[in-house]
């Protein structure tokens with residue numbers, strides 16, 4: 001038997017399967033999708049079996065090396081996921097193995113380590129006075145790293161011992177799988193025997209009697225020792241005595257680390273659907289029933305009841321005997337959301353997100369592979385859930401940029417979801433109050449079916465949005481970060497004991513240059529994006545094309561000298577609130593207050609239970625929260641995200657304002673939103689305050705067409721980095737020169753220019769941007785070019801990354 005193996009050498013040169021012979025004793029274990037250990041050059045590596053050939057000629061077999069180990073009883077990758085990995089490798093120009101590794105829990109990724117072994121020749125005589133040799137004689141092997149650390153003096157003698165044949169080294173692949181074990185107790189006696197046993201115990205053996213009585217009720221089932229002790233309030237000794245009598249057995253069993261284990265989840269009752277919910281559910285009913293591919297974009301305003309629609313769709317999918325994946329952006333994966341799912345689907349749900357420890361993640365993942373659950377709720381990588389019969393994939397807040405992974409493989413969960421939905425004849429349901437422009441454009445062209453829910457549940461009004469022009473505030477001598485209107489409304493809420501959300505837009509914090517008198521910002525004359533301020537030489541520069549001007553002392557528009565770069569922090573807002581409203585209870589949520597595990601959840605719980613008047617935070621609080629008593633949302637600085645050097649700046653601002661605004665007045669109490677801005681006339685602010693997505697969409701599409709950005713053009717960003725400028729410049733130019741003559745005429749190559757963040761960790765960065773429409777040859781072309789440069793790049797220590805459809809352009 002031959003196994004075709006993708007080995008863990010993530011470079012393009014080895015980006016193909018290698019053949020290995022499967023020794024007879026491993027044949028029964030050999031399954032497609034399993035991890036194996038194989039020799040590769042002088043090393044041993046972990047690899048993934050992507051295919052087997054049952055028979056092969058001896059002549060062929062003779063030339064092959066042997067598979068050394070099979071690491072799994074149950075393969076972590078399915079045939080579908082293996083093919084998905086191949087597709088990703090082509091689509092995102094990454095090694096196949098890197099794509100496969102993105103699909104499995106981190107603990108399964110093997111590390112190859114050098115170990116020191118005792119040979120047959122090492123006997124007691126040879127050990128002499130060496131503690132290292134004695135230890136090796138006993139343990140047989142030890143990681144070399146441990147030897148070097150723990151036996152510093154003797155480590156120098158190791159080469160000699162190897163030469164004389166007492167020791168040898170070899171590579172071993174280890175994963176970091178640990179399983180949590182717990183003691184369980186059960187009785188081995190029949191019911192009658194138990195009754196006799198209880199009767200036979202002396203009067204003072206009260207505790208033993210109670211244990212047996214409890215176990216009798218379980219009829220041979222086992223119970224965790226910990227729970228039994230807690231229940232009866234006893235020590236371990238009566239158990240030991242019973243074990244000695246042979247009446248009970250205590251054994252180790254594996255348990256899952258379930259972070260939600262001790263919570264109670266109230267069973268939720270389904271509401272009667274609203275008419276628009278009914279309509280949407282009807283539209284997706286057919287492909288779910290017929291098990292056909294169907295893709296839908298659900299455009300529903302904030303508070304329109306999208307979540308109920310998702311839950312119902314999942315229930316229908318489960319009823320067909322199929323499985324469902326529910327994706328949420330990382331920050332929206334709140335306890336509230338998880339509780340909803342647990343209440344509805346109980347133990348059928350696994351939850352995957354980055355706040356879990358690696359062990360917890362692994363345990364949740366194993367519930368899927370063992371078919372113990374049929375629903376997965378999780379962030380981006382949950383799209384790889386190893387289900388075998390996926391019937392539905394939901395992407396909530398589909399516009400969120402966290403669905404794009406910013407390290408290799410640089411995939412987008414939406415594209416992977418489409419691939420899997422097609423492959424499985426499943427339904428893809430994407431929802432948002434502010435769909436990504438690319439998604440909406442495709443829906444308009446009929447690629448996805450567009451469904452809409454334009455009303456809030458119960459016809460509750462969308463909140464009233466008040467736009468405050470901060471330039472006027474300055475003119476009225478108000479230099480505080482709170483406008484007069486916001487100041488007044490906060491006071492009213494405090495008096496009425498209603499709650500508030502204060503949102504600080506930290507995106508683009510203090511990088512762009514703006515005039516505080518007239519709102520003018522410095523922009524690139526060629527690219528229509530903001531210039532970024534460079535402190536070191538006081539210049540403002542365009543990060544797409546390199547256009548640079550000196551930081552002006554006066555505003556070019558109104559001659560004011562109040563032109564400078566821009567920003568405020570959450571702490572400053574908190575201080576100011578405390579100063580203005582003595583005694584106000586502020587719950588601040590930012591990276592500082594939420595870094596501890598569980599802190600995020602705890603702060604939200606405090607707010608929910610009324611232990612705070614104001615929830616103050618950044619992007620973290622903009623999504624998915626549903627608090628009945630919130631009637632005021634203040635947006636302290638709406639524009640900071642507007643002038644980022646990013647063609648999506650206007651779109652992101654519109655999304656943020658709509659989402660934060662959507663937190664107000666979701667229940668009985670009516671809501672107000674105050675948006676403070678220096679550019680009230682900007683279309684993304686204007687349309688957000690009107691709750692007018694279609695108008696924003698049209699205007700933004702015009703901009704994109706004019707400037708040649710997605711969805712009209714697609715982008716590929718190639719970034720190079722090196723410690724020395726000349727080397728990185730040479731690399732970028734060589735690549736550009738290679739690509740240029742081969743590109744289609746309609747494809748535009750921008751650069752090479754220095755990257756917006758021109759130096760990271762002392763490495764200089766340069767980039768090339770490709771803009772193209774339909775260049776079908778591009779992936780192949782890039783793959784060839786990458787392969788050609790790999791050797792050169794490696795020699796000169798140049799790092800090159802290729803980002804297809806990039807989100808972060810810095």
Ligand SMILES: Nc1ncnc2c1ncn2[C@@H]1O[C@H](COP(=O)(O)OP(=O)(O)OP(=O)(O)O)[C@@H](O)[C@H]1O
Nearest residue numbers: 271272273274302303304305306307308457624662
């Ligand atoms: N049919 C219904 N009848 C009564 N209440 C409902 C119904 N559907 C949803 N709700 C309630 O309405 C509120 C808003 O619903 P939900 O959170 O699903 O909105 P959403 O569209 O997901 O909003 P967002 O985009 O802001 O997250 C929730 O409190 C939910 O429990």
Ligand SMILES: [Zn+2]
Nearest residue numbers: 515518555558
């Ligand atoms: Zn000005």
Ligand SMILES: [Zn+2]
Nearest residue numbers: 524527542545
């Ligand atoms: Zn420019």
